[in-house]
Amino acid sequence: MTTKIIMDTDPGIDDAAALTMAINAPELDLKLVTAVAGNVTVDKTTANALKIVHFFGKDIPVAAGAEQPLIKPFEDAARVHGESGMPGYDFGEDYGKPIDKTAVEALHDAIMAEDEVILVPTGSYTNIALLFSQYPEVKSHIKKIVAMGGSISGGNMTSAAEFNVFTDPDAARIMYNAGIPIVMVGLDVTLKALLTKDTIAKLATLNETGKMLNGLITHYNDGTDEGRPMHDVNTIFYLLHPEAFTTKKMWIDVQTEGPAIGCTVGDVRGAYHDGKTNAEVCVDIDADAFNKWFIERVAEMD
Numbered sequence: 001m002t003t004k005i006i007m008d009t010d011p012g013i014d015d016a017a018a019l020t021m022a023i024n025a026p027e028l029d030l031k032l033v034t035a036v037a038g039n040v041t042v043d044k045t046t047a048n049a050l051k052i053v054h055f056f057g058k059d060i061p062v063a064a065g066a067e068q069p070l071i072k073p074f075e076d077a078a079r080v081h082g083e084s085g086m087p088g089y090d091f092g093e094d095y096g097k098p099i100d101k102t103a104v105e106a107l108h109d110a111i112m113a114e115d116e117v118i119l120v121p122t123g124s125y126t127n128i129a130l131l132f133s134q135y136p137e138v139k140s141h142i143k144k145i146v147a148m149g150g151s152i153s154g155g156n157m158t159s160a161a162e163f164n165v166f167t168d169p170d171a172a173r174i175m176y177n178a179g180i181p182i183v184m185v186g187l188d189v190t191l192k193a194l195l196t197k198d199t200i201a202k203l204a205t206l207n208e209t210g211k212m213l214n215g216l217i218t219h220y221n222d223g224t225d226e227g228r229p230m231h232d233v234n235t236i237f238y239l240l241h242p243e244a245f246t247t248k249k250m251w252i253d254v255q256t257e258g259p260a261i262g263c264t265v266g267d268v269r270g271a272y273h274d275g276k277t278n279a280e281v282c283v284d285i286d287a288d289a290f291n292k293w294f295i296e297r298v299a300e301m302d
Contacts (some may be wrong), residue, residue, distance in 0.1 A: 002029040003239065004114055006107065008065070009232070010038025010123030011048035012081050013088075013220045017213055018122050018148075018232035019052045021294075023060070024209075024301050027240055030058075031117065032110040034103035036065045038123035038167055039077045040085035045123070046098050048086045054095040055212065056301075061110075062096075065103025066126035069168035072261070077163060080221045088215035103127045108135045116143040118239070121175075122232035124164050125149070129171035132178050144181040146239060148232045150252065150264035151187035152281060161262030162187050165254060169262045173254040182279045184252060185234045186264070189245065189285040193234055194227030199291045209301040230294070237290055238282065246284035249277040 005028055009015045022030050033053065035046040046064040053060050068074050078085070099106060104127060111117055119142055121128055128145075131138060149164035149172065157166040165172045176182060195217065204214035220228050238245055251267040266281060267273055 002027055004029045004031055004117045005120050005239070006032045006034070006110055006117055008034045008036060008103070008107070008119065008121040008123060008127050009049060010036050010040070010045040011052065012039035012045065012085050012123070012232070013216045014230045014232040015039065015122050016048060016052050016086055016216055017230050018236055019049065020209065020213065021233055021236040021297060022120070023053065023056050023058055024297065025236065025240060030060055031114070032106055033060055033062045034065050034107055034127050035062065036103065036123045036127045037067050037074055038164065039081045040083070041076065042067045044085045047095070050098065051086065051091040051095045055091060061099045061106065063101050063103045063106035064098045066130060069124060069126055070129060070170040072168060072170065075167065082219060086216055088219035089212045104130050104134060107131045108138055111138045111141045114141060117141065118143050119145045120147070120235050120239070121145065122148045122235060124167035125171040125175045126168045129168070129174035132174055139178055139180055142180050144183065145175065146183045146185060146235050147175070148185045148190070148235050150184050152264065152266040152268070153188050155263065156187060157262060160260045162264070165264055166262030169254050169256045172264070173256055176252050176254055176278055183238060183247070184264070184279045184281045185238055186282065189282045190229050190231040190234050193285050193287045193290040194223060194229050195294060196227045196291055199295055200228065202295060203298060206299050207301060210298050213298060233294070234285070237293060241289065241293065244286040244289045245282045247280045247282050249280050251277050252279045252281070
């Protein structure tokens with residue numbers, strides 16, 4: 001039995017890799033892809049999502065979403081992902097068009113058509129916040145949210161804030177207060193699960209998918225001499241191999257103003273919310289297992 005998922009994303013190189021893994025996982029049934037402004041503008045993130053879906057010849061609907069955060073001015077990450085968001089591979093110009101629905105409309109219709117679905121946001125959470133605000137009835141149809149973003153150990157946009165939450169902290173607050181089970185897959189694990197230099201080099205020798213991913217990843221301006229973090233791919237790895245993660249339940253608050261804007265604050269002692277929790281936070285990961293899984297899965301892709 002497959003797990004039904006919907007991805008809300010902002011490709012971006014690591015988002016492209018996450019879509020690649022989700023599309024080709026036999027355990028997952030990807031129902032819909034919605035795009036949001038984040039790593040680059042929404043016209044580019046939508047085109048990039050279409051490129052990945054078309055690359056694999058899949059008939060998965062793609063919808064364009066929010067152009068701006070709810071309140072905060074938009075700030076992209078083209079310095080990390082390049083001006084197009086996905087440099088390093090020629091996908092051609094014939095990759096289709098998004099469906100004739102907004103992301104919020106498409107999310108509503110897809111979620112209401114299912115008994116239980118897992119949302120997998122790997123960009124800013126603007127589309128998700130708008131969905132919950134306009135169609136609160138969808139909440140009871142969502143099994144859980146597995147979201148890339150946040151951190152309880154330090155940020156990558158400021159010393160406190162991770163990019164996805166920093167991009168739209170008001171949307172993040174709405175999502176975390178929605179009453180839906182959330183797994184936070186943040187920098188606490190994604191900066192540990194680096195694709196090593198050997199893994200990245202090996203990709204190019206596997207098949208056309210490996211060549212495509214190698215091309216993108218080698219143009220990714222993130223990481224260290226030890227490797228490149230595939231932040232968003234960790235959501236898919238969690239869905240398929242939760243045993244590779246160490247998690248801790250806690251309450252997550254989101255700062256929406258001031259110098260700590262975008263910071264996700266974990267009530268690690270359970271001292272401020274009467275013992276209640278709103279998230280299962282990933283705090284550790286088996287990085288070797290992540291690299292092994294990534295290579296093995298790509299090797300299976302035609």
